[in-house]
Amino acid sequence: MNIAVFPGMFEPITYGHLDVIERGATLCDELIVAVGCNPAKTSVFTPAERVEMIRRQVRHLPKVRVAAFDGLTVDFVRQAGAKVILRGIRTYADFEYEFQLAIANRTIAGVETVFIMASAEKAFISSSLIREACAMGGRVEAFVPPEICQELYARLGNDRQTKTMGLRGDEPPRVGADKHPLRGEINE
Numbered sequence: 001m002n003i004a005v006f007p008g009m010f011e012p013i014t015y016g017h018l019d020v021i022e023r024g025a026t027l028c029d030e031l032i033v034a035v036g037c038n039p040a041k042t043s044v045f046t047p048a049e050r051v052e053m054i055r056r057q058v059r060h061l062p063k064v065r066v067a068a069f070d071g072l073t074v075d076f077v078r079q080a081g082a083k084v085i086l087r088g089i090r091t092y093a094d095f096e097y098e099f100q101l102a103i104a105n106r107t108i109a110g111v112e113t114v115f116i117m118a119s120a121e122k123a124f125i126s127s128s129l130i131r132e133a134c135a136m137g138g139r140v141e142a143f144v145p146p147e148i149c150q151e152l153y154a155r156l157g158n159d160r161q162t163k164t165m166g167l168r169g170d171e172p173p174r175v176g177a178d179k180h181p182l183r184g185e186i187n188e
Helices: 015-027 047-058 073-079 092-109 127-135 146-156
Strands: 003-008 030-036 064-069 084-089 112-117
Touching: 003 015, 003 073, 015 030, 015 047, 015 084, 015 112, 030 047, 030 073, 047 064, 047 146, 073 084, 073 092, 084 092, 092 112, 127 146
Parallel strands: 003 030, 003 084, 030 064, 084 112
Antiparallel strands: none
């Protein structure tokens, strides 16, 4: 059986991730979406929450399963009986970083990496951009499925009102009016 692993934090899973999963599932007998843990990063959702969110989004794909892992990706890949890591590439900067990892994974563990280029309309989507925009009151419906969007809004305290540069969104900017830095005005 040809098993591939698509590892990531998926914090949260995006339409870009789902595109790579759907396309990657056509290349193997089984695709494992591997939800990683990085103790150096603060997460919005626990690994178990992320696994469950992803399972709901990929339930229509019979060749895809979701699992959490802790530690090195190559160790998880070997334990899963896979020989291939699947990675999505959005930009040249992604490729440079992923290229280095692919060579290291092949050298250290004999694990190959297969790259899937992001769809043009999804190439700009990143989980960190979505988290930041949501935390600042931005709308993220265009980047994540509705169910995930609601969970982000609930977790990050987003009141779903469009906010721009610290304004409530329902008033014009008043440059220098009362010099309050949280309202987007310029301090003179």
